[in-house]
Amino acid sequence: MKRPVRVAFLLLALGFGAWAVAGQWDEIRAGFAELSWQALVLSLVAVVAALCGGMMTWRALLADLGSPLPFRSAAKVFFVGQLGKYIPGSLWPVLAQMEMGRELGVPRSRSAAAFFLTMPVQLGSGLVISGVTLLAALPGSAVPYAWIFLLIPVLAVVFEPRVINAVLGFGLRKLKREPLERPLTRRGMLTALGWALLGWTAYGLHLAAIIHALGPSGVSVVLFSIGAFALSWCLGIMTFVVPAGAGVREVAMVAVLAPVLDRGSAIAVALCSRIMIIIGDLVCAGFAGLAARRVTAPRGDAARGKAV
Template sequence: MNGRWWRLANHVFTAAFVVALTVGLVLFVRAQDWTPVATLAGQLDPLRVTAALGAALLINAVGLLLGLASWRALFVDLGAAVDKWTAYRLFFVGFLAKFVPGRFVALPVLLRMGKEIEVGPVRLAGVFLLSWAVVAMTGMTVALAAGPALLSGATGWLLVATVPLVVLVARPDLLNRGLAAAARLLRRPPPQVTASPTGIRRAVTAQSLSWLVSGHHLWLLAVVAGAPPGRSYLICVAGFAAATVAGLSVMIAPDGLGVREAVLMLGLVTVLPVAVATPVVLVSRLVCALSEVAVGGGGLLLAQYMHRRRRDPVQRVAPVG
């Protein structure tokens, strides 16, 4: 009987999360004015536009998978003795939750999933906190690389951009210390879980690669729209990291809607007219949303299937006679 109620609760939680996710996606689509995109697309070669969109979707999907590798490095490092598909289920639910207004709707789902695999809320919260810290630090570090393009060739910014990552790889314990110091400053209890140097190095490396790869989708879209390839390269690749981190910091808007666009516009208007930069930013948002839903939704379905396949015992039927 308990098993039946547990499965029923599982379906209810899952349905509620799907409904909230759908509402978030609908709000995202309705909040955008797609007229500038249609106008710009009508002025460009349709084949070139189609090829650029397909390549941009693929590029961003690869970047997302590298982000998954970063999260799993911390999850495994913190002692979660589960297989990779079980870990991926947690990641994809937390990942898709950013489309949900308020995001906290997914919290009961994550806690239930963690309890199911004997991962307590403290450890689960620790993984997501450390992961967010790695995402934010690596994203803002990559963002510094936009300096030479925005500050008229100040190449010294490229050296500045490498310093935080080099320090973090050389002294990964500084991340744990930084989180503890932030907790003291905010008068909060210190984190009860810490990652090992090896886990942090793996997470930092994978997440840094994720930023570098993902930013190329914006550069490709900007070049197709007429931006100079050389000058726009760092603005797009590094600026995308800065804009995404800024969007992630705003909890009340689904996926940082509006915040990320504002930050991207600050960089793109230096290489494109405002009338062209606006649709590029909108298309970038669309590319990110489509690739994230495809990777997140497809990954969650696959992980759910593999998790159940490994968890449920194989039913053997004895031969008759």
């Protein structure tokens, strides 16, 4: 990805992200006013950990398909590319990751496969962990959403590597692209699922920190928070046309939080969660870009010295 294009992409993504925040600024400010700085710090740390879990899920799939990337390089491609989710349309993140990955020797088809595989992995693991944690914390809270858990058996079949590889092969043939050099393995899929589950746990801790500052606390609330966040994400991700699920996930979260919070508090929690995730995206993208630059800069200096 050429530098002017990358700069334009980043400015556009940041602009849409700022617009999403500005549109609900009064409600957001009111919600943050009720949070202590300790809650904000804990929430942000948990968000960063959760985002890293998502990155490691994608990295595990990409490595299993034949393109293992060093942690810093993978972080830069993933986190900077993920800023594209704030731009209207669903393809900006994958296009950015394909172009940035190509600079590191990752074929575009492999980047696209890892990107599109990450979503069902997160969806399936999110449904599983939300079902388990909501059942353990507050059994009746999952009843209104029982229909979505019917997807779990379907996704369990999809997670079988032979099925995934056949679907990927069919899609690449239809697009007249070369087949993947390496098929996905069961070990790679389990590794990705493990990272995804850790990511959901961190997201739940992020939500629990906010809820604790506004009202209830305890182990059951932590378990409920893990399930509530994962379930609201799974509900929101089904609306692909909305940038980063803007609005949809918050509406779903308000509904899911109803058993433990009144409507006003639930709206405040959902909005605060949204902003913390936006901040986390920016923090991760910024640190990943700086870390990757520190790695590549000495090589460039060495190359210039050698040429002299």
